[in-house]
Amino acid sequence: METMSSWGAWASGNGMNILYAIIIILVALWLSGFVKAMIVRMGKSYEALDETLFHFLGSLARYAVLAFAGIAVLGRFGVETTSLVALIGAAGLAIGLALQGTLSNLAAGVMLLMFRPFKVGDFVDVAGTGGKVEGITLFTTDLVTFDNQQIIVPNAEIWGTKITNHSHHPVRGVDMIVNVAYGTDIKKAKASIAKVLEANANVLAEPAPFVEVESLGASSVDILVRPFAQGAHYFDVKYSLPQEVYEQFKKDKIEIPFQQIVVHNA
Incomplete structure (x- = not known):
């Protein structure tokens, strides 16, 4: 009973904070979905750009909005968010250092999807490998050779080196x-x-x-x-x-x- 009364006292004392937290969460859910949909829609309006990139950027924006909303909710209840933000930053740095190779592939994939030196269906020579482009993801590019072998090339090995696109000119x-x-x-x-x-x-x-x-x-x-x-x-x-x-x-x-x-x- 004492526990129930203490919870009741906490709830009554933080009634407005709970209400504000619910409002913040609801608004954040709507806003994150709206921002993601807007970015994806923006990508569809530019035929020269790949939609995969905008889906990725939309997801990043969505999670960023939700993260800020979570910090705002914690702040309403008196949680010290400065140390929490610093902790998240340190964790992000550690993860970034641990995944350097993966992140370099991701960065190269973003550049390939943004500047589009080649597209699916083109015949290219990249990273010492020639073949028809079967797919471009944020981390790898898939090629099919003349003898029907699938070659998966990390994007970091492609970006920054010579790219020969044999299909660019008709x-x-x-x-x-x-x-x-x-x-x-x-x-x-x-x-x-x-x-x-x-x-x-x-x-x-x-x-x-x-x-x-x-x-x-x-x-x-x-x-x-x-x-x-x-x-x-x-x-x-x-x-x-x-x-x-x-x-x-x-x-x-x-x-x-x-x-x-x-x-x-x-």
Whole structure:
């Protein structure tokens, strides 16, 4: 009975504080939800930005509002919040030091989602790995290689290093070197290459293909061939043209050099 009476006395003495605490909690719950929804809605209005980032920022804002509300409620009942805030700060610092690697991945993920150097579906070279981007999260980027392997790369290894996005531009140049023997009629060789490029359905007429002598090698004349193709057909062109050029050279009797050993009898 004494306990019940003491609780009753505490409740009657703190009736207004309890009422204020309930109001603060209700307002904080509504406000935190409103702030999160507003941030998420803001992300949806910008198609260039990833929604995942705004969901994360919205959750951070929501928990921040609830944390301030909790401190305010404790303050209403006379709890010294200064030491509590200092304790939370110290705990946050300790957790941050313990999770340095994870937090660096998180920071890099935020930067990747904000600046979007690549998006899902792009073919990229990042952190020494090439593949099609299957997913981007706050901590990792998932790639699928040509041989259908899944590669999960931590975001910290991507941000701050060179990123090559092969899918950024819709039209790409496909570089290859064609070697012909010394003594070959270069005009004839270039005309033979032009036949191949015109016959390939994936090679674009505009921009016009570039076919010129690049260098004079030790045993060959090196011709740079750069046709242009849609990004989706890049690898079709890259891996089909060498065989097509070889077959056309055979038809046109153009010699392709190869290593030889010439022995002279004394």
